[in-house]
Amino acid sequence: MLAAVLRGPGKMQIEELPDPALPKGGALLKMEACAVCGTDIKMHQQGHRDLTYPCIPGHELVGRIVQLDGSNGDYYYHDSNRRIREGDLVAVWPGIACGRCPSCRRGSDHRCLDIKIMGFSFPGGFAEMCALPAESLSRGLNPLPEGVDPALAALSEPLGCCINGQDQVRLKEGESVLILGGGPIGALHALLAESRGAAKVIIAEKLPGRISSLKRNTRATLFNPDEEAPSGVIAAETGGLGVDVIFSAAPQVDLDCSLLRLLSPGGRACIFSGPGADNADPPMDLRLIHYHELSICGAYGCSSRHIRRAAEHLTSGRIRAGWLITKRASLAKIGEAFAHSTARGGMKSVVCVR
DSSP states (O other): OEEEEEEETTEEEEEEOOOOOOOTTOEEEEEEEEEOOHHHHHHHHHOOTTOOSSBOOOOEEEEEEEEEOOTTOOOBOTTSSOBOOTTOEEEEOOEEOOSOSHHHHTTOGGGOTTOEEBTTTBOOSSBSEEEEOHHHHHHTEEEOOTTOOHHHHTTHHHHHHHHHHHHHTTOOTTOEEEEEOOSHHHHHHHHHHHHTTOSEEEEEOOOHHHHHHHHHHOOOEEEOTTTSOHHHHHHHHHTTSOEEEEEEOSTTOOOOHHHHTTEEEEEEEEEOSOOOGGGSSOOOOHHHHHHTTOEEEEOOSOOHHHHHHHHHHHHHTSSOOGGGEEEEEOGGGHHHHHHHHHHTSSSEEEEEOO
């Protein structure tokens, strides 16, 4: 099979590899689509703390089951009486969790202390074929309706991450939201917040092309923080009350006291995009947090239950996100997909393997 192999920072190339072996109790997928994440770009450029070299990256996966190992008996889709069958088109949760630890038993399997992640410490989706261990069959597969665009379904994983973040801050109908960054993740947060009944969504974004695209495809209020002070925009949009929720949707954002002052009393801030090393110890005004009863939470990745909800939102049309896909490339031209995402001229790149 052909696969994109990452052997070190800046060292990714298409290689001919043996087809993966069928895992005991697992399955083989013929890959259909795998979306490019900002984390993939980071891995390619500088590495990642969870990455093991050499690796086949790609963790936003959609594929078709071509072979099942039935030695452990039949497998069924999680919380369903539908049996997993060869030929099924599936969106894959990239986590490989133990299923036994307290986090797994509570439904937060993305917090499993023994987790492996496809595309990081286990071969991922930028390949013609992909092996799924038995753990993936027990919790990580989400059946997709025939006729769905695999590239659209590949957005299930990033949308699942947004669902995790919005669950963490308990976003409710009628609340106001500020999203710092209008890239693919910021756009998905906006679409999800709108679907959850947010009264007002405000997005801070600097790139004109993304501002135009967001204005066409969301109901959000857009502003460029280089041209307008966030405090003035938020005061004008909320009548001086402040927003209920803030999401950091770009790694360059510093979540400091000036941003916390944009929150209304009882407001919540979600550190969503991974902060840079130079923002690991920001100053915090504990008096502001105390007297305004503010909350700060983190959100990293998504659980298998989050990606199930995301796949349903996308395939049912509840969230219309097809406009986010601004580049499709074959596996042989994966470099074009990475270049498109790195340039940030459009939104989302997807490698279409078939």
